[in-house]
Amino acid sequence: MGELGLLGSTINGYGCAGVSNVASGLITKAVERVDSGYRSGMSVQSSLVMGGIDEFGTQEQKDKYLPQMAKGKLLGAFGLTEPNHGSDPGSMETTAKPHPTKKGYFSISGAKTWITNSPIADVLLVWAKLHGTGKIRGFLIERSECPPGTLETPAIKNKNGLRASLTGMIQLDECPVPEANMFPDVEGLRGPFSCLNSARFGIAWGVTGALEDCISRARTYALERKQFKGNPIAKYQLVQKKLADATTDAAMGTLAAIQVGRLKDKGEAVPEMISMIKRQNCDRALHNARVLQEIFGGNAVSDEYGIGRHVANLFVTQTYEGQSDIHSTSPLSVRRVLREADKLSGLILGRAITGLQAFV
Ligand code: TGC
């Protein structure tokens, strides 16, 4: 991916491609068509870690990490979720306090879990509450600089989804981290959530790619599989409807992602739009993939046909970076989405959403 220029592709400079958000969405879609786990690895590196450094890092941090990360020579991980705090990261327990013996260092303790790439990451962007202020801050932890016993990143084994991606924990026990490795100016949840806005935008694109692969596989199978008087099952309208529904949702989801991408390129996208397309595209991709799975009958259970792999992966996409129900929970967000509805709907949804504004 580094050789192809896919990592941090929207970043300008530092050896990154500097393409538009729409172009990066198309890349994401093509990668996730292969497997959501590949897109996951790419998203964490590009949006969550490189994006965070580009937006909030010091010039020294950018110069040090971004060129190597763009080439894929340094691998990143993003530690927000904790064993006791997933949907509610504001309650995190990981803390950073002045190091008792090393001047100019913080001492970070706590545990993060379900962290993509953590077992093999070189640079871990960990979010922790700063002692004294209690505010959440971002810290770049370099594995090679951690004394033995202060950083462990055990893998989470035997996952039934996203098997092409490595996931693990980050366990920090009084880990010394230089003060220069803290993001200087951003505090509170705005830091991690700003990184998540880009990653969630990527997921909204990516899952349409996974769904299109499910459609393609189901179509091929339905044309080849014959039942009742030698007819291919694709001849039956009940089977055709499953393909038509899935194709419609893949097309609508792609168009919505393009529209938000165009707004993002103009600096006019708001987080609520991203929540809306992340939630909708993930939910529709998962629902349709589960329905298309039925076309394979018993063969759906075999890894050979690939459909079960996508279904298990798409459950994860609906869960991480904010579970779908969580993306629907804030009434304030709903009001703002409706206020922004003209921009979001653009040519896609016409006046339909505008009509809803009458109810708010
Ligand atoms: P709330 O009080 O609503 O907000 C706290 C502060 O954060 C700001 N904020 C945002 N800023 C920028 N972009 C966004 N999308 C933002 N969302 C919130 C907000 O303005 C406020 O700022 P300030 O300055 O007033 O303090 O927060 P809350 O504590 O009530 O939480 C509500 C909610 C729903 C936003 C939040 O809990 C949530 O989104 N939960 C989901 C957690 C999540 O997404 N975790 C992701 C972990 S990383 C991951 O899954 C990577 S998987 C990668 C892969 O493998 O592909």
Ligand code: FAD
């Ligand atoms: P919980 O928060 O315990 O939620 C459980 C259920 O309760 C959900 O259905 C949720 O919607 C519901 N719920 C919770 N609160 C409410 C409420 N107020 N109202 C209604 N329903 C509610 N995290 C990272 O930080 N970095 C990563 O790289 C990363 N990679 C991941 C990779 C994989 C493969 C997976 C599975 C997860 C990853 N995550 C990562 C973690 C992911 O972001 C969390 O799993 C997700 O945010 C949900 O948190 P949770 O699992 O603790 O679920």
